[in-house]
Amino acid sequence: MNITAVVVTYNRLELLKRTVSCLRQNAPLTHILVINNSSTDGTPQWLAEQADERLSFITQENVGGAGGFYRGIEEACRRGADWIWCMDDDVFPRPDCLARLMRQTKDPQVGILAPRRLLNGRIFTNDFTGYDFSHPFRSVYRGKLKHRDIQAPTEIAGTAFEGPLIRRSVVEKIGLPNRHLFIFCDDTDYCLRAHLAGFRLLYVPDALMDKHPFFSDDSWAQRTRKKRWKRLYQVRNATYLNHHYGKNWAVRHLRGFICMLGYQVTALLTLPFVKAYEWKDLGKLWRAYTDGLHERLSD
Numbered sequence: 001m002n003i004t005a006v007v008v009t010y011n012r013l014e015l016l017k018r019t020v021s022c023l024r025q026n027a028p029l030t031h032i033l034v035i036n037n038s039s040t041d042g043t044p045q046w047l048a049e050q051a052d053e054r055l056s057f058i059t060q061e062n063v064g065g066a067g068g069f070y071r072g073i074e075e076a077c078r079r080g081a082d083w084i085w086c087m088d089d090d091v092f093p094r095p096d097c098l099a100r101l102m103r104q105t106k107d108p109q110v111g112i113l114a115p116r117r118l119l120n121g122r123i124f125t126n127d128f129t130g131y132d133f134s135h136p137f138r139s140v141y142r143g144k145l146k147h148r149d150i151q152a153p154t155e156i157a158g159t160a161f162e163g164p165l166i167r168r169s170v171v172e173k174i175g176l177p178n179r180h181l182f183i184f185c186d187d188t189d190y191c192l193r194a195h196l197a198g199f200r201l202l203y204v205p206d207a208l209m210d211k212h213p214f215f216s217d218d219s220w221a222q223r224t225r226k227k228r229w230k231r232l233y234q235v236r237n238a239t240y241l242n243h244h245y246g247k248n249w250a251v252r253h254l255r256g257f258i259c260m261l262g263y264q265v266t267a268l269l270t271l272p273f274v275k276a277y278e279w280k281d282l283g284k285l286w287r288a289y290t291d292g293l294h295e296r297l298s299d
Helices: 013-024 043-049 064-078 097-102 168-174 186-196 220-245 249-270 280-293
Strands: 003-009 031-036 055-059 083-088 091-093 110-119 122-124 128-131 141-144 154-156 165-167 200-211
Touching: 003 013, 003 064, 013 031, 013 043, 013 091, 031 043, 031 064, 043 055, 055 064, 064 083, 064 168, 064 186, 083 091, 083 097, 083 168, 097 110, 097 165, 097 200, 110 168, 110 186, 128 154, 165 168, 168 186, 186 200, 186 220, 220 249, 220 280, 249 280
Parallel strands: 003 031, 003 083, 031 055, 110 200
Antiparallel strands: 083 165, 091 200, 110 122, 110 165, 128 141, 154 200
16 A cells, blocks of 8 residues: 655745654655745755655645645656645644544545644634535535534545545546646645545544644734735635536626625725735736636636
8 A cells, every 4th residue: 555645835844844754653654745846945955854765855836735736646646656645734644643544445435535633722624515506695615514513534525635635546537636726726626526526525533633823923914914915816716616617607707706806895994094905906806806707727
């Protein structure tokens, strides 16, 4: 059994060190493959210094998480992986996390297994049990696990690229993640494709990973400034997802528009008082929406 962990990293060396350390404690892991998106913080040097036959890395241009997982999953399969364990550099699997995920692999229709993430000791989950591409004023994510008491493996329809264990046959049937999404919705899109292809996805609550807390001490304005560029990808990719899979005109056109409008209204209401948004962000959000609507996904 070849189980390869694919870790995507960019300029977060200290977090990467912790992730790799945690992975080394997990059995029966075969190999750790780090995809370095052109980090400039000493990451390539540290990786090159590792005297560990189980660790290898690829340095490429910064193509975001989506491009990183595309390259990592492709390379893992080329090297003969039976299962690919995907994660960013900000999640840290407990020593028995992989072993607990592997307990659920007997059914060949199980294609993706999702661990439980903990943020400051509390359950952090954006896993969900279904999709809604019919109602424009509802969330695309149905049956979120966020407020449910889950104590046993539970059927889901989607998870995040924060530790999913993916069976090779999933990749062989549906292909690789959409690398052009860069960040946001690449995991939703991939899980949806696996779900539509007939694979089962399971959330495994006793397989634990810890998640690094970001922005915990920031004010709303500070957090918004730091994440502002990400919102453009969020609007574009959410619009793309709804346009591509929407079952009617309203979902294909309105749902992304509502998402974009929400950020524009927030910007307009706060611009006179706090330095969170800039006036030029209004135009950028509109372009993000129209790009998604026309499925223009250049990186």
